[in-house]
Amino acid sequence: MKPFIELDSVSFTYHQENAQPLIAVDHVSLSIQKGQHVAILGRNGSGKSTLARLINALEQPDEGSVLVDGLLTNLEENIWEIRRRCGMVFQNPDNQIIGTTVEEDVAFGPENLGFAQPKIRKAVDEALAYVGLSDMAQKPPHFLSGGQKQKLAIAGILAMRPACLILDEATSMLDPYSSDELMKLVHKLIKDEHLTVINITHNMEEALLADFVYVMSEGKIILSGKPAEVFDQVETVKSLGLDVPVHCDILYQLSSMLDLPLMPQETADWSKACHAAVRLLDQSEAAGNIHLLSDQSVFNKPGLVQDGSPNQPEPSGSAADGSKEEKIPLHLTEHQQQAAEKKPKNPEAIVEVDGLTYTYTPGTVLSTDALHDVSFKVFRGELLGVIGHSGSGKSTLIQHLNGLLRTQTGRVEVLNLDASNNHDIRKIRQHVGLVFQYPEHQLFEETVFQDIAFGPKRLGLDMNQVEQRVLKAARIVSLSEDMLERSPFELSGGQKRRAAIAGVLAMEPDVLIMDEPAAGLDPAGRDELLGYAAKLREMGVTVILVSHSMDDIARMADRVLVLNEGRVHAYGTLDQIFNDDTALKAAGLSLPRPVAFMRMMKTQISSISEYAYTPEQAAIELIRAYCAQTADQKTENQEKDDQKTAGREKASQTKDCRELADQMKAGDEHAR
């Protein structure tokens, strides 16, 4: 069969003023069959968006040829037909809506194509009905949520009767719920309309849904294959600044800990990965290797402490281990663990919110309740995660914490200062730094240095102190000194964001609020940004991390505040929050993926603890639980006369657990 899209050794270079020409696409050849669903992965700036533009005839190749449905993109007469057949959904929902009402926007494409009026009407109505926006037809677009705007963009393409849909990071500005909805819609289109779909994305779980995956780096295709084939190459994928889906990562960690190879495509989906885990563990057990690990080992810790989860029965074998010193669960990440150790008996509440209720435009028809009776505390030195999907009141809440919004009902106190008092607000803003979503949009000075200095200057510091603060802030976010003298608008996207964050850090706040700091970044960029949050926390800054990514929150936070429809839906430690996933589901949130995976593994290894917040913790827990289970089976077969000594041995092994976990980690890092 003739491919629907065919690229033959295509190259494309951007020629910029005052800069080196940038080779965005470098001799790329690929072919996509009709009806195929293809994902293109790659870091920011790897050339994947340019590739999409080449396919859509928005750019013409410098070298090679692009053939879409038998039409060459570099022939003027083909351009419009190609663009009609290949619709494109862009990253920013706002910047692709042209119409002043929803239906006018859908009509934009058909109008340009010169459809007759009745045909436009029909196309618009059908497209809106298909994406489920019919009742919004007359509304202006700013009434729509981000997810609805992207659905509107798809409707606008459907109305042109396309054969192919290109999603250019279309879900990267959406919350997980809206992205899921959008991907469901895309899949419905694949099924009903047999559309060819090209999904350019950073989201590895989305890539799993594709038939075929291309991985790009520096304008070249580095890897390609079925998703399972590509994600078998964990090391290569990670070295490209990308990620693999969580279950692939857990299995990869497990296989390297057990020193046993995985079979090709053994982690294609969750249930396969589940079987693969059992296979690896069984195999290691058969070879006797797992006991080499467990004899000395971390993995033999009898039962994780079920910190604050009363509904959870104590795992068998933990009877010997009721001592108070073992309050620190193994599964905390390093920084969380250190914090737990350092935590003073009576932590100081640095922020106190009590009974906060907020209504926008009260007393009018447009009045909306954004917050309702919200109460919580933030303790000095902790990292509090605030999670909830769009519209849950997160933004409204954090704007109260530094007095950007005045309290209507209830109290907000920061360091015993009252956020409703004008005089105190000035002081509060010196203590509470707020990094907005997409903070790079607030850059304005001539140089990065001056921009970072904006805040400290306002504090009335002398030039010396200002400079010190700027340099210190820049160092925290790894901005080199030569970058400080450049214009902020010359920097790359990630650098801009770091500069903007430095601008807030230079205020040296006691409390730093970060709203979705990793939004729109690729996996490596995300890890880097979240790394800064962890670093600041180690420096003693209290951090409030706002996110809609459960995985990020689980990895980072000490405690979590879940908001839903302006109310506190859940509030407590990670274990308390994730103990009850019905509550999370009611708030439209899902479990962190490692936790969900462990929950599934429970069918195989019943004594497993679900509270693993990183793939590495999950792998360690798998080995521990497996050893505990086989040990139990053996003791059942054995006589019970040695029970007391066994108990003592276990207790002594427990002490070694953390030490060994550290060794394992060090070893891992060394290997990398």
Next chain:
Amino acid sequence: MLGNISLGRFYPAESLLHQLDPRSKILSAIAMMFLIFMSQSLWTMLILAFITFVFVGLSKVPFKTVLSGLKPMIFILVFAFTINLFTVTGDPLLEIGPLTVSDQGLLTALRMASRLALLILNTTLFLTLTTTPIHVADAMESLLNPLRRIGFPAHEMAMMMSIALRFVPTLLEETDKIMKAQSSRGADYDTGGLITKARGLVSVLIPLFVSAFKRAEDLAVAMEARCYRGGEGRTRLKVMAYQQRDIWFGAVMAALVVLVLLASYAIG
């Protein structure tokens, strides 16, 4: 929330004036302006005021709402009235200190003020209260379309206007966000002298412009991707078509123009 603001002061209702083709309303507004400028005497002014009240009645917009359209112009109205009142010479009626009010002055002042007021009332009634901005843009495009032959960019102007309208709420929201972000870094937009405030504005305007340019760039690509290539060969979802009522209304307007012109000539 800033996002919920509506542009202009469109008053949703179902009335003859709302249902008229926007082009009829633009033409009517122009006809009324013409008459208001032509009328020289207070009497014709009174007739025109009466006609305006009839239109307000036909629009089903509360009279108070229509009058509130004068609010932003109140200073100019008072100014025009006072200047004419005291400067036009004639038979003195009243003396207040060094100032003299003449009969001619009073008449001219009344005429000027009522002329201005009627102009404003008619345009707001026809073009903002009963017509959405986007309809005005579409109607302008359609009316100016014949001028395309001599190179007048009618379609482009309408498209620009419509995009501007579309992005006003987005940019307002953005402004709010940038101001909050800078306030968090210690910027203060409420206190300080004029110069401090002006300097503070820089920290809002530059990011706003940068973002507007970025949006413009994105939007241009999105429009091209959706096959936009100018007005040539473009059709519309909503085709404007004159209805029976437009013909009737047009006939009445034409008759009014003739009548008022004759009347003002007769009154002289």
